[in-house]
Amino acid sequence: MKKWKLASVLLVLILMLAACGSNEEANTEKTDDTNAAADQKETAQEEQTTSAYPLTVSPTVASSDSMDGSASYTYEDVTFETMPEKIVVFDYGFLDTLDALGVEGIIGVAKDSTLPAHLEKYSGDEYVSIGNLKEPLLEDIAEIGPDVIFISGRQSAFLDQLKEITPNVVFVGTSQDDYWNTFLASVDIAAKMFNKEAEAEDYLAKFDTALDEVKTLAGNFDTSLVTMYNEGKLSGFATNSRFGYMYDVYGFTPVTEDIEASSHGSNFGFEAILDLDPQVLFVIDRTAATGGESNIKADMENDIIKKTQAYENNRIVYLDGPLWYLSGGGLQSELAKIEEILAELKS
Structure with a gap:
């Protein structure tokens, strides 16, 4: 009788150990599947970002004149091999859009002009002052080595000098003759360059x-x-x-x-x-x-x-x-x- 009871206890223990092993194996498989799914999602996001490049970006307008009409400026398409990581922005409107879309990598801002209240955070020490809207600090910009410089009309007179720092100078300003469509074009530039097309679509729906x-x-x-x-x-x-x-x-x-x-x-x-x-x-x-x-x-x-x-x-x-x-x-x-x-x- 005692032998029978001992055998029963051993059988129960064996079954419990087998069940635990199965659960651990299942949990391990589940964890592995979760990690694999996360890796696949991250890889897909990276591939989506990478697949956009090389990317050719067109300016919002092809040319413009100075305010007094004494000079004219031509803006060219710019081809990027990879997504820019060090961003300099003069135009407050474009800075506004980058901020709304959550774009990272902004290192230089025209802090010496009056920043709009909703962009006051860019007056912080973590952002380099690149001058004001009409007078860029060219040496300071060159020192931080930007991957891209975004400009609008007030900086057009310095276009050639900025191109000496980096050929990746993109005009993102609005046009007097077609303000709304050039505004939308600038949003499209930001969305495509920084893989924020879904975010831009959601914001424009407002x-x-x-x-x-x-x-x-x-x-x-x-x-x-x-x-x-x-x-x-x-x-x-x-x-x-x-x-x-x-x-x-x-x-x-x-x-x-x-x-x-x-x-x-x-x-x-x-x-x-x-x-x-x-x-x-x-x-x-x-x-x-x-x-x-x-x-x-x-x-x-x-x-x-x-x-x-x-x-x-x-x-x-x-x-x-x-x-x-x-x-x-x-x-x-x-x-x-x-x-x-x-x-x-x-x-």
Whole structure:
């Protein structure tokens, strides 16, 4: 009897050990499968990134002229063998887009100009100052050895000197004549170069709802005028200007088309605004954008402007200067512009 009980106990122990062995083997196989899946996913991501290169990148515009018309600049396609790892960015709009997409590797920023509030983190010591928007620090840029330099119109005069540092200089600025499409082209450049196409698509989807909303709101007004304030003086903008997207894309109706096309707008007196008498008057504060002391409300709300429909109906919209004048052309800033108008005109 005792022998039978001993045999039973031994049999149970053998079965338990066999089960444990099977479980350990199964867990090992499961762990191996999980690790293999993770490795495959990582490999697939690396292959996806690598497969995009060599990559030829076209500028957002083929050429541009200096503000005074005395010089013209031509921008060329740039072919990259591998994804750039050390990035220098002058254009705040493009910096905005890189930031929104989570691109890593930014080492140099134009910190000596007024960074927009939402890009203040790039004023930190971990980012090298490459000068301001109009005057690059060429020696400092050369010292950090960038793989790519992204520029826009304000740096065009230094194009050849920047190319001596690296041939990989890409123009990513917007065009006055086709602002919205060149903005979208710059987003496409960032997405393709840094394997962020899915992130860009997700972010651009936010614009669909915002644009529908602002177009509906714009339909409530018969006329509007976009102006820019600078130290007591005004300039106006029509559809063929750097702020023409306010009409073409947002859907506001211009109070006049008879405004000379210019990057800084046509000179515009207060009397001219009263004559046109727009229902909505947008005012961009350039003085604040460039670090000056702004008296925009005191200067704007004078006895002449107080006679306009815009003033009487509380429809003078003061737009954030740094956002509109310096940092447009980025995913975050372009969405913020729409949201600012919605907030102002809904109130």
